Amino acid sequence: MRLAIVRQKYNPAGGAERFVSRALTALSATGSVEVSLIARRWETLEGIRALKADPFYLGNVWRDWGFALAARRLWERAGFDLVQSHERIPGCHVYRAGDGVHRHWLALRRRTLTAAGRWALALNPYHAYVQWAERRMFLHPNLKRVICNSRMVQTELEQYFGLPAHKSVVIYNGVDTVRFHPSLRALHRQAQRQALRVPEEAALLVYVGSGFERKGVARALQALVAAPQAWLVVVGHDKHAGRYQGLAESLGVAGRVRFAGAQKDVRPFYGMADAFILPTLYDPFPNVCVEALACGLPVFTTVQCGAAELIRDDENGWICDALDVTKLGTQVARWSQSRADWPRLAEAARATAEPLTLEAMAEALLDCYRTLL
Structure with a gap:
């Protein structure tokens, strides 16, 4: 199975990035998946083929939009069996909703803002772009499955986009239970x-x-x-x-x-x-x-x-x-x-x-991919 995972850049302190690195390593270790990574920048991961998508940009809207176009060109040219994106890119086969639903985040954010702050939030072009990309992706015919990292996110997808239950699956984040231990x-x-x-x-x-x-x-x-x-x-x-x-x-x-x-x-x-x-x-x-x-x-x-x-x-x-x-x-x-x-x-x-091991996460992901293929 030839799988591409898409994430824009690596931040060592970022939870989403740490999940992707763990998932890449765990999937590669199974021996049944050839894993490639499409990113602007990433840490070196043994056995993972990296494809660079790093177009020039100014500002966060251009940054995300430009990366989405470049990443999609790369995966279409390479002809992967499955493309799993961790960015809101219309046309991917699998989307991991690790960042949740942006519309819901904005609704919660408004709870903490003054009237002026809510206006500024509504007029921010980046939030408008993210919501546009999010909606296009969830309604795109290429989307086969959404991997949710909690039932909370799964419910939000049904609420905001009417995503059918069969199009989503909940797979909790795995953890290295040996490295992270009471000892x-x-x-x-x-x-x-x-x-x-x-x-x-x-x-x-x-x-x-x-x-x-x-x-x-x-x-x-x-x-x-x-x-x-x-x-x-x-x-x-x-x-x-x-x-x-x-x-x-x-x-x-x-x-x-x-x-x-x-x-x-x-x-x-x-x-x-x-x-x-x-x-x-x-x-x-x-x-x-x-x-x-x-x-x-x-x-x-x-x-x-x-x-x-x-x-x-x-x-x-x-x-x-x-x-x-x-x-x-x-x-x-x-x-x-x-x-x-x-x-x-x-x-x-x-x-x-203890049940949330990296191996259990990798097996759940593989089951999801096998079902789709």
């Missing part, structure tokens, strides 16, 4: 806490991700106000990171917060933590949640996050509405004061992630 605690907890000046006995939350505004760093900081025993380490890059450091100061929690910046290897930070927090406004299914679960960390997240489908309150984590900071603070405070429950929570978190 990281013994390896990294003491040294990493000393390096960041976090007390050994502190109830420590870790956040991992870029895009602080959407993924709720401000809400995580606000939750600390109600939980004076809790500390927070923020791992990730954001051009407005200084703004969040200022917010921590104004809330009076800066002494219990550490901003670690972007990291190539996030495992030591999972190892130093007691729980994971991602109060995101919208996230189809973030890799970081399943990585944290695999490391034995209970997860605080929101009903607007696809990974909430794996979370059971007070069993392996907690969920609340993205904008309900009061409830989030109450949940964090209760957790930080209930240390006797931590071993039970850690065991349940790990058990949740």
